[in-house]
Amino acid sequence: MxxxxxxxxxPTFDRGRAVTKSLxxxxxxxxxxxxxxxxxxxxxxxxxxxxxxxLSLLLLGPFGWIQAVNLCLSGLMVLAAAVGFAxxxxxxxxxxxxxFLGIYGLSLFAAAIFPPDPMGGFPVGGTDxxxxxxxxxxxxxxxxxGFVSLAVAAVVIGVWLRRSGRRAVAxxxxxxxxxIVLGFMGGAALALVPAGVGLLWLAVVAGWAWLxxxxxxxxxxxxxxxx
Numbered sequence: 001m002x003x004x005x006x007x008x009x010x011p012t013f014d015r016g017r018a019v020t021k022s023l024x025x026x027x028x029x030x031x032x033x034x035x036x037x038x039x040x041x042x043x044x045x046x047x048x049x050x051x052x053x054x055l056s057l058l059l060l061g062p063f064g065w066i067q068a069v070n071l072c073l074s075g076l077m078v079l080a081a082a083v084g085f086a087x088x089x090x091x092x093x094x095x096x097x098x099x100f101l102g103i104y105g106l107s108l109f110a111a112a113i114f115p116p117d118p119m120g121g122f123p124v125g126g127t128d129x130x131x132x133x134x135x136x137x138x139x140x141x142x143x144x145x146g147f148v149s150l151a152v153a154a155v156v157i158g159v160w161l162r163r164s165g166r167r168a169v170a171x172x173x174x175x176x177x178x179x180i181v182l183g184f185m186g187g188a189a190l191a192l193v194p195a196g197v198g199l200l201w202l203a204v205v206a207g208w209a210w211l212x213x214x215x216x217x218x219x220x221x222x223x224x225x226x227x
Contacts, residue, residue: 018225020087027081027215031208034074041066047124054187054200056139059115061123071112078105081215085153088222089160097160100153104207107146114138140188147184150207151177157214169217176210179203 038055042048045063058067079102086098117129117136129136158173183203190196 013225015225016087017223020084021219021222021225023080023084024088024215024219024222025084026077027084027211028219030074030077030081031212033077034070035205035208037070038067041070047122049120049122050197051194052120052197053122054116054197055204056111056116056143057119057122059112060118060126064115068112068115071108075105075108075112078102078108078211081105081211084215084222085157085218088218089157097153097156100149100156103149104146104153107142107149110142111139111146114142116140143184144188147180147203147207150211151180154180154210154214157218161214161217164221166217166221169213173210173214176206179206180210 038058041058041063042050042053042055045058045061048058055067058064059071082098082101082105085101086095089097114135116139117133118126119128121128132140154173154177158170158177161167161173162170180203183199183206187196187198187200187203190199
């Protein structure tokens, strides 16, 4: 009589799940990367005043290429996160979330390609624009489309997080969506005064902070590649 010998099952590695988690990880990194690079420039570039100038003005002047690279690399990270959310979310919602988050990522590229007009005495030695140029208008349009798209993505992803049992993060997502839109609108309307710059900063920080929290939560919800 033969005796069957059982062998322990060997865990398998799901490459697709690993890719999804990796993509979501870029959403965690994007905001801190953008803000650290931007703030470093703000502290080192002569004539730049955080209380009077939005970070987008760093695109002007001889070191503008640094902020352009910052925007493009951050945009790539956002696009990666968009694909990650599309992969981890249920089919009925993943298209909307991935699309709107992807539009935000593309808007960062557009903002880098079309710099704003000089204002508030920056860059040093330049002249403030009295009328908006084509590049300045396209920069503002990129910002408007980008911030609205980011807010819509926050609402859609918030609904998914609520259904996934992450009620607190869902509420944070919806609050962030409102702060992003209202902050950008107020900042655009008051762009020439410190209060407007502060509102723009609020919209930017709220957007990046939300992406970090949402990406980290989605990363934890994503199935483990070891199965």
